[in-house]
Amino acid sequence: MNLNVVKHATCTFCGCVCDDIELHADQVRIVEAKRACVLGKAWFLNHTAESLYPPALIDGQPAPVDDAIALAAELLDQAAMPLVYGMSNITCEAQRETVALAERLGGVVDSHTSL
Amino acid sequence: MGGKVTCTLGEVKNRADFIVFWGGNPAECHPRHFTKYSLMPKGKHVPNGRKDRTVVLVDIRETKSVKAADIFLQVRPGKDFEVLTILRALIKDQAVDPRQVAETGLTLEQLTDLVARMKRAKFGVMFFGMGLSMTRGKHMNSAALLTLAAEMNAFTKFVAMPMRGHGNVTGADVVMRWQTGYPFGINFSRGYPRYNPGEFSTVDLLVRGDADAALILGADPGATMPQPAIDHLARIPTIVLDPKVTHTSRLARVHITTAVTGISAPGTGYRMDEVPIPLRPALKSPYPTDEEVIRRIHEAVCAKPDWIHANGQYTTNQV
Ligand code: SF4
Numbered sequence: 001m002n003l004n005v006v007k008h009a010t011c012t013f014c015g016c017v018c019d020d021i022e023l024h025a026d027q028v029r030i031v032e033a034k035r036a037c038v039l040g041k042a043w044f045l046n047h048t049a050e051s052l053y054p055p056a057l058i059d060g061q062p063a064p065v066d067d068a069i070a071l072a073a074e075l076l077d078q079a080a081m082p083l084v085y086g087m088s089n090i091t092c093e094a095q096r097e098t099v100a101l102a103e104r105l106g107g108v109v110d111s112h113t114s115l
Numbered sequence: 116m117g118g119k120v121t122c123t124l125g126e127v128k129n130r131a132d133f134i135v136f137w138g139g140n141p142a143e144c145h146p147r148h149f150t151k152y153s154l155m156p157k158g159k160h161v162p163n164g165r166k167d168r169t170v171v172l173v174d175i176r177e178t179k180s181v182k183a184a185d186i187f188l189q190v191r192p193g194k195d196f197e198v199l200t201i202l203r204a205l206i207k208d209q210a211v212d213p214r215q216v217a218e219t220g221l222t223l224e225q226l227t228d229l230v231a232r233m234k235r236a237k238f239g240v241m242f243f244g245m246g247l248s249m250t251r252g253k254h255m256n257s258a259a260l261l262t263l264a265a266e267m268n269a270f271t272k273f274v275a276m277p278m279r280g281h282g283n284v285t286g287a288d289v290v291m292r293w294q295t296g297y298p299f300g301i302n303f304s305r306g307y308p309r310y311n312p313g314e315f316s317t318v319d320l321l322v323r324g325d326a327d328a329a330l331i332l333g334a335d336p337g338a339t340m341p342q343p344a345i346d347h348l349a350r351i352p353t354i355v356l357d358p359k360v361t362h363t364s365r366l367a368r369v370h371i372t373t374a375v376t377g378i379s380a381p382g383t384g385y386r387m388d389e390v391p392i393p394l395r396p397a398l399k400s401p402y403p404t405d406e407e408v409i410r411r412i413h414e415a416v417c418a419k420p421d422w423i424h425a426n427g428q429y430t431t432n433q434v
Contacts, residue, residue, distance in 0.1 A: 004397060006395050006396075006397045008395060009377075009394075009395045009396075009397060010377055010384060010392050010393065010394045010395055011377070012282050012283055012376055012377040012384045012394065013281070013282070014144065014145050014146075014280065014281065015145060015278060015279035015280055015281075015284070015285060015386065015387035016145050016146075016147050016148055016151065016152070016386065016387065017384055017385070017386040017387070017392050018147055018151060019392045019393075020151075023397040025397040025398055027398075027399075028398070029398070030378070030397055030398065037146035037147050038146060039146055040146075040147075043378075044378065044397075047358065047375045047378045047379070047398075048398070049379055049398040049399055049400055049401065050401075051401045051402075052359075053359065053360050053372045054372065055371070055372055055401075055402060056369070056370060056371045056372065057360070057364065057367075057369070057370040058368065058369055059368060060365075065371060065403070065408075068369050068370075068371050069371070069408065069411050069412055069415060070415055071368070071369055072330070072354045072369050072371070072412050072415075073412050073415030073416045073418075073419070074415075075328050075352040075354060075368065075369070076328055076330060076354070076412070076416060077416050077419050078328070079326075079327045079328030079351075079352070080327055081304065081320075081325055081326050081327050081328075082326065082327070082328040082329065082330065083317060083320055083321070083326035083328070083329045083330070084329075084330045084332075085317045085329060085330070085331050085334060085336065086331050086332045086333040086334030086336075087283070087284075087286075087287040087290075087332065087333045087334070088281050088282045088283060088284045088287065088333045088334050089281065089282035089283065089333035089334070089376050090282075090283060090332060090333035090376055090405045090406075091283065091286070091376055091377075091380060091381070091382025091383055091384060091394065091404075091405070091406060092283065092286045092289070092290050092382060092383040092384065092385065092391065093382045093383065093406045094332075094333075094376075094380075094382065094404065094405040094406035094409060095283070095286055095287055095290040095291075096290055096294065097406055097409040097410050097413060098332065098405075098409050099290060099291060099294045099295065100294075100413060101330075101409055101412060101413040101416065102301075102303055103294075103295075103303045103308075104413060104416055104417060104421070104423075105303070105416065105423075106303050106304045106305075106306065106422075106423035107302075107303060107304070108300070108301065108302045108303070108304070108315050108317075108320060108326070109291065109295075109301050109303070110299050110300050110301070110315065110316055110317045110320075111284060111287040111288065111291070111298075111299045111334075112280075112281070112284050112287070112334060113284060113287065113288055113298060113299040114299045114300045114312055114316035114317055114318070115249070115316075115317075115318065115339075115340075
């Protein structure tokens with residue numbers, strides 16, 4: 001089987017953000033994470049590209065993503081004091097978009113740092 | 116953390132000959148910190164690696180990290196601020212009250228020895244973890260340690276660095292500082308950013324019942340926050356973006372599944388020393404990235420009348 005090898009992959013599991021990991025992956029899963037520690041290995045090997053969950057849920061029921069996005073926008077727009085929280089496990093690019101959304105909503109934006 | 120005296124992990128690797136870990140257990144929480152950055156590597160000015168470094172661990176109990184240290188100082192729980200304040204006095208040769216020293220669980224000999232070693236160092240660094248910043252005294256403890264590191268520069272080079280935990284929390288601080296001037300707990304309700312931890316921090320907002328909708332991403336407060344905060348999240352419309360259906364997703368109105376950061380979503384992540392590092396995903400996710408979903412929600416919100424900003428224009432690239 002042909003494995004896709006990614007040299008210098010980055011582990012974001014802890015604040016060390018090791019960027020010397022070598023990943024071997026097939027289409028759906030990573031089979032090897034060289035140089036990663038126990039935590040990093042678990043992080044890489046436990047996430048797959050399978051569709052394990054519905055793309056979206058509304059009130060607990062599977063729903064199309066477009067509907068979920070429209071409802072999310074509606075609920076956030078309706079709120080007087082929407083809270084936007086988290087951003088630990090997302091990229092800086094996503095964080096930038098998130099802060100911009102919070103500003104447009106006139107809400108509060110906060111991260112794990114405040115705990 | 117403006118004004119923090121700090122450095123990069125590359126400088127630690129190449130220069131640090133005196134290293135303190137305060138209130139953290141890197142051996143188990145940051146497993147490659149010792150080998151990749153702080154203790155083992157041979158560096159330009161520490162050519163013999165571990166042999167050229169002195170390592171001190173300060174904690175309230177013995178952890179697996181103790182084995183890696185030369186000196187272990189066991190502080191009585193909740194007394195970190197007092198120890199730091201006594202150290203700040205000792206480095207300046209000020210008198211300290213023996214009764215106060217006794218209360219910390221450490222002896223004056225231990226502390227004066229530590230001070231002498233700190234002053235002898237060529238390049239000292241103090242890493243601090245949640246055992247310092249999340250226990251009695253909280254950010255006052257961090258401030259005391261950062262001040263001690265800054266004051267040590269009257270004698271030798273000294274820096275401090277927080278041992279940040281999961282994922283890209285450092286990136287969140289950096290991005291919020293860049294976009295708003297503040298690192299977290301920012302309120303845009305007046306159309307401009309206001310910062311007040313304790314008032315605009317998530318747990319306080321939720322426990323007081325101030326928030327009337329929530330968007331949660333890259334976090335699972337339903338598993339980690341105090342129960343009254345979780346109860347409020349269940350009462351209000353909550354929206355969750357996450358690669359998994361989380362505890363929070365189960366009490367949310369809307370859940371959207373997203374690609375996993377760094378595994379199937381590309382972008383940038385910040386290391387604990389605030390160095391940005393590109394992510395190189397190995398898999399292709401069947402799900403959209405958080406970035407994509409947030410942008411689409413933002414666009415959908417922007418299609419509605421703007422009741423806060425007189426001239427709310429959404430620009431995709433705010434650089
Ligand atoms: S490989 Fe281990 S030490 Fe490095 S970032 Fe991942 S979890 Fe942290």
